[in-house]
Amino acid sequence: MNKESKKKNNSNTLLVIGLLLLFVVIGVGYAALSSVLQINGTANIGRSSWNVHFENVAITNGSVNTENEPYTASNTTELSYAVDLNAPGDFYEFTVDVVNSGSLAAKLNSTSKTGAEGYPYIVYTVKMIEDNVDVDVPANLELAANQSIKLRIRVEYSRELADATTINNQVPALNLAYIMNFVQA
């Protein structure tokens, strides 16, 4: 290669390098003038939940004593108690809340109260307390989410209904049950 063409090649090379440097500078300059702003969020979305249970058992004054009182733990759906009613006038009574703490509305599908049949002097009642008045539990009862009702459960050895016969008869232990079946409203 003669001197002239070598010189020309060198010039071309320098020109290319110069142009490349220019582009790099432009690129760097451009990249420096941009900003990305971000917003990052996390949302925990509550699912539908079903939770109808008992809460807040309160024994009424005057009830007979028992070691087997009903009690509620977390999300209790079954209450159990055992009492001895030894003489006419003895009673056992308590109130309890029925709470819908789920996100779905509930409605009463059915109720069942059993155990005292055939023993008319054993008065077994379950009432709903509404505005401080005892009323029958409505068949179409609905519990919205986060709503509750209060029940009064009472079993009494009726003084009015007992007589000498009932007093002298041995009465077997009675299994008193009250079942409320709730379904989604």
Place this chain on the structure above:
Amino acid sequence: MEEKNESKKRKNYVLLIILLLLCITLGYSLVSSNILINGTTNIRRSEWNIHFDNVNVTNGDSLAVVPPSVNSQGTIISFSINLNKIDDYYELVADVYNEGTVDAKVTDCQKIGLSSEQEEYIEYNITYLDGSPINEGDILRAGERKKIKVNVKYLKLLPINEDDLNDLYETVNLAFSVNYIQN
């Protein structure tokens, strides 16, 4: 003799040329002067600085797992919330502040987070405070602030997870990015 005359003639020519050059030089120097323009230009140093500012929760403060935070550069807002029931609604408002000396414009903005199925349950929007969308080409002049708002709303109950009844929450990641470049 002739050579002597030639030599003399040559000497005269050279003298003449020198004389002429001197005259030109002298003439040029007599008729030349420097004219000057003195100027002073203050070049202000450019600054590029776009960031979030004044982040405030305007609704649903109680839904926050943690209050919203901003990173040290002011370019990332982070938040975490619980939406427990229908109509729970969280909103935060922030300034986008061009604190620099160079006008900027939006080149790209993206909102990421909800699948088409999740959009039935959750509403997630990021707009300017007046509800208008953030668009490519929007200008943010040097020194200007524009307020944007982020809102998340629970529209419809998510169904129970029948595979795991204890799974009471579904976690959704919500992301938004907006890119500003020099206008």
